[in-house]
Amino acid sequence: MTTRVAANGIEIAYESFGSPTGRPLLLIMGLGAQLVHWDEEFCELLVEQGHHVVRFDNRDAGLSTHLHDHGAPMMGAPAPYLLDDLADDAAGLMDALGWPAAHMVGASMGGMIAQTLAIRHPSRVLSLTSIMSTPGAAVAAPTEAAMAVLMAEPAADRAGVLAQALRTWAVIGSPGYELDRERITMMAGLAYDRCFDPAGTARQLAAIMASGDRTEPLAGVTVPALVLHGEADQLVPVAAGHATAAAIPGARLVTYPGMGHDLPRPLWPDIVAEITKLTGP
Template identity: 50%
Template sequence: MPRAHSNGLELEYETFGDQADPPLVLVMGLGAQLTVWDTGFCELLAARGFHVVRFDNRDIGLSTYFDDLPAPDLAALIGGDLSTAPYLLSDMSDDTVGLFDALGFAKAHVAGASMGGMIVQQLAIDHPDRLLSVTSIMSTTGDRSVGQATPEAMAALMRPPAATREQNIEESVKASKVTAAPGYPPREDELRAKITANYDRAYHPAGALRQAAAVTASGDRTEGLRKVDLPVSVIHGAGDPLIDVSGAKATAEAISGAELVVLPGMGHDLPQELWPEIVETIVRTTART
């Protein structure tokens, strides 16, 4: 895969579709590599007339790591002491604009999932002139009174790093079942194969911890979102245990004209059965440009 230079970083990326089509950049979530945007999902979007780009955020996958930074203190960050925050979501949104620059995009459509939704929200606040449309998927505003996780889902997300490859795969399968779509449970063989491939591609739990610190330290985006004047859609699963649907509702309420799409049976994942509806919402959003 190619690598783009962005703000002194190297970002691993992959493209789908015709370069002459409008660019659509996909931003993934906490600790998630570009491969979590399934190839089939990207191909569906490309078939609808987009030059699709998926990439590894900083500190994950095959992009630049920040292992020279001290470990963040999540408890202190939650308490308001931001001194150990390695970077913020605004830095990650700047990375995305740097990717635009490296690929020659004056403007692009963006869609982000989970932490990626937070990043594209930050993009809309900080760099509205570089965006054509925004789709925020299974995300929230940063207001701690909305979008809370269930205790089981939070435990699955924040489990300590595994000691071995086999332990990581087993624990990741269990965690994915906790956060998956209740109406569309994943097939275990397919889930295990994807988790194994991602582990073998790149395993970097220290980067995921720093990304979690960035989310915690970045605070509430609600007031910034009130000023956003772009075509925006907010997609969320009605049964999401990791980010409650209240996070999506707050996002849509903050952005004038935003479309809210709540999908029954969807959890904190992108089940293949719902790809057509998710793709259709993204296409509808881009058409409002």
């Protein structure tokens, strides 16, 4: 069941899995993505390993607050907010949950938010898992094909959104694994039905571009850290994963051949096992 709570001056929508007595683990999704993009089966695998899992919608995504008054940012205009604000949103959600601290798992932009949380709110972070992410937008450039699908004009209706999702994941998904067309279509439809706000995604992208490089402050992160990255990622190339791991003292890097900018279902057990090694029993 989705719940909305006040956090950092906005409302955040979230869902929880597992017993409140489990190890608290916050899942943070990426650009334009919603909490549903953390698959329920993936969440349950984490629960089986003793975690109390919460997935949530970032601001400007899903059922959380959308800053419609800001419109879609114009090129060169100030960003309506930064990754700092998205990290403070997550900390505010933890306040509402009664979590003094939690394990952080972030994917793509969610990894950037998790990194920022560890920098801004070190006492709130028990461990940091950064998946297919980067310490800065300029660390490793997307391929031309990946940039083309990222910057493509948003579809105008539900059918168009589903078709666009298939085109996008055919480019930035995992070439070492079969393209799961049925799941991609299902998830795209589910997300569209919850909320469709391309301008919100543009505001999130503006936040990424305006937030600067985290390499230097990440040197001060002292919690256990794990970096997971696909070796075939066209959107955030694996060099960014290496840079993330190099920036965080003691971070462990695990890369996956054939994995692109998604989480292939066959890798879920291994990814969950790696996270569980970090969070401990």
